Amino acid sequence: MEIKHVDWLNFLARWSEEWADAHGHVDELSPEDAAARRGRWLGADPATEADIAAMEDRLGRAMPPSYREFLRVSDGWRHAGGFVWKLAGTREARWHNDEMGLGEDFDEFWGEEDNPEEVRAQVGLWSRALQLDVESDITFVLLDPEDVGPDGEWAVRVWASWRAEDPERYPSFAAFMIAMHQEWHTLAPDRSSREGGPTFVNGTTRTQDAAVARARTAALSGRHEEAAALLEEAGKYGRPYAHELLDQIAQLGGTRGRGVQMPHPDNPRFLSEQLPLKAADLLNSGRPPEDWHYSDPAVFPDTAQTAADIQRAVREGTYRYRPGGAFGEAVHEAREQARWGDTDAAWQVLRAVIPLWEPLGPGHIAPVGLLADPLLAPVLTAERRLELLRTPRGGESGPAPAPAGDRNPDGLSWLVRPGALRPWQTSTSDYRMILVEGIAPDELPALLGSSPGTPLSPPLRQWDVTRHHRSGQRIFSSYDDKALLSVGRAGPDWSFAFEQDPSAGFDTPRFVSPAPAASAPGGRAIVIWHERRRGTPVFHVSAGEGGTPRYAFTVRGGTLETSAGAVPVELAPPALGFDAPDADGQASAAAQALDAIARIHAVTVPRLALTEGRLHTFESLSWSRPPGPGETYTTISIG
Incomplete structure (x- = not known):
């Protein structure tokens, strides 16, 4: 959704209907939530211009544009995300009085001279911000009147004591509400399944799942940047495979450590792709082998011994990536070239068979297991990883990318x-x-x-x-x-x-x-x-x-x-x-x-x-x- 042009009535109505459908099976609801489910509306009546004027007169400040537009549709809101149960309307919004005494400690830390300007700009937040949370899980929602954009929007900062992090910043109230709708989507399927509810499906999930499918096709066609943009958005809604596919693009793009949940041990990617990469990450981090919980039979009874063998092979430098088919045969040949130093020849062997590579399932778009192979990972330079991402594969078609050049110089x-x-x-x-x-x-x-x-x-x-x-x-x-x-x-x-x-x-x-x-x-x-x-x-x-x-x-x-x-x-x-x-x-x-x-x-x-x-x-x-x-x-x- 384009944040600068929020259709508040349709956006809030859709959110309310999705929430009501997700709670249709829940018997124990508060009277307010039960009424919201019956009425299929999480908000309140619209605030009048007189209500908004009285609020601004009481607070001594004109409210930022997107918050005012929201109030004209709903004078408050229930269940903004997973941890804010009631959001303030014109009557509940108030200046934060720092009842928990957070200002002194935060200001001292934020105000240190070597901090970036955006960190030091938070000094005084707890004494100047407008508090919008009314009921929450120790979560503060603060509108910052001194962090104002060129469009007149005040930034929203959200802080929860149990997160042990700086407040998260959103550039406007509209951006905050969209993020909370996304947060609710990431949590709702899990809560629904725990409570024995129906499958969490609605217009938003169908739209984002279709985007994931388009992203997967784009990625396999070599259009990884297009795929990444679709997956970033779908990932915000917690859609299946979005983070997994995006992580594979990120790994080949040179970034690691996104903290993506591992696939289930029954998934063929668990042992052949992701587990070796986790072992390589552990080795490169310098952490002790004891941190490797995947070899604990109490947690992973069916795969613990294999996981221990993989960890040991990665640590000793003897691990071998073994995909099947023609691609697997080429990987074997490339390893033989790489282990005697001919990394350019190894890449030429791999490059020729990338179009023949086949995924192991819908959550797989690239042979990222190559990055765990101690001989082939160095072959995959940044330029070559991008060439791999841009090469059509897995049965999809598209233009071949410009080849990455050789890395070994001529002469001595x-x-x-x-x-x-x-x-x-x-x-x-x-x-x-x-x-x-x-x-x-x-x-x-x-x-x-x-x-x-x-x-x-x-x-x-x-x-x-x-x-x-x-x-x-x-x-x-x-x-x-x-x-x-x-x-x-x-x-x-x-x-x-x-x-x-x-x-x-x-x-x-x-x-x-x-x-x-x-x-x-x-x-x-x-x-x-x-x-x-x-x-x-x-x-x-x-x-x-x-x-x-x-x-x-x-x-x-x-x-x-x-x-x-x-x-x-x-x-x-x-x-x-x-x-x-x-x-x-x-x-x-x-x-x-x-x-x-x-x-x-x-x-x-x-x-x-x-x-x-x-x-x-x-x-x-x-x-x-x-x-x-x-x-x-x-x-x-x-x-």
Whole structure:
């Protein structure tokens, strides 16, 4: 309903008829409510102009427009929403006298200097407002004469002691009454069912249910913004599926935590879509696993064990989203791409089959369960989630959206850009990596593992790698430099192993390149170590082939520190400008060297997987040689 043009007579008559029908089966009503049911009218007789004038003379203020228009139709109202049982007319409205002594505490809190202006504007509310509630469940309805809009409307503020929140603001009395009609609609079906009454159906419910149906069709056709507008309105009336469908749009639109009620455990979406998302939310919130009440057999006897298994899998990063049909087959393929770092290829697989996706019921419009899959959730960037929302699916048709672009940059020079490996920061990151030809990522531990049979971890987030591999380690040695390497595909027939911010700095005399060991099966291997955060920039490249060293060079602070073998012309340090006197010039030279390596070998490493995704990891052999005769080293023992 358009708030600026309320047809008060029809609006109030419809509300009264809906209320009377909903209470037609209730025997125990107050005399006033029984009369309202018989007369099918919750209001009173219209106020005359003399009544309104007398009220305004008594209160010393002209009333705002929509309240005056309401009074001309009904001089008061019963059951405004669920918690205000009688609303004031011309005779009952009075200035609030703060009998509960709320003003002092609220004003002190609202008046704090760091509060926003709209919060500080509430100071003095309890001493200046016009009180409209006559009978209520400790709920105050206050017209604020100092919060006046350009149309002359006074804002209405509603406060209930049991809500423990600031007063809720409505821009006008008309807006308040429409919201109370909506509030009553959200509560009436539940109360009617508890009291054994008939199904709550009326013109309003039929209108809003039809809007939900149109919204669902629009959403499945890719018109999610149109759908969201319809669902927002229907949700205010508590219509079935409105909040659930809107929540799915919000989840893919990047917002979470709307507090939507979970579907019943019998609903197929409970275990496959919503429960894993709840588990992911719990994990990301940092709350303890004990907060997971879905695994309580006393509450969920049929699904508790499955819920516990889902929570554990999400916490360990092993949960897998498993929809059925052709879409499910594509999800499996996309996971295989994502777990080796090829997130762009994973999205291309998913994008191709979104039109084939089928909902699990009328409360389902999108495969939001993807967002709980630890490998596929990072693939769904904000742009890709919107593309998914805009793609027709579930048997509906519509224009295909413009495709979201790839996220992984070409070449390797992006590694030296500020924030490259920490998008939430502007600083650069140190790193070391190995590029290996002819070897699959899962074969790298056999070549470079710290011990025979070194396993790959489950896919891990970057911040979990050290804790996973070294949570129980108590002895650390300065000569033992084992890297914790994330692995994946680096291009056609190439794999990578990558460590961000090595704990040890590059030590030229003691460094042992793993390139020969990595190339032992017969291909080529390239090691790159780049650090800028330890004061003096260092850039090192070494290469091996067939188990034999081929070339290597190290530049430290603009000086060629070491060089061995036939360094390719494209990587000659002087030609690239490594002799620049400043750090920025040396960073530019490193960028050129990285892109030259990428061009020569057609390799890259995936930024999205390294920064936001999960990758398998392992502990490598030491990149430093043991101490020689007479050399000293430090060993630290903890605990």
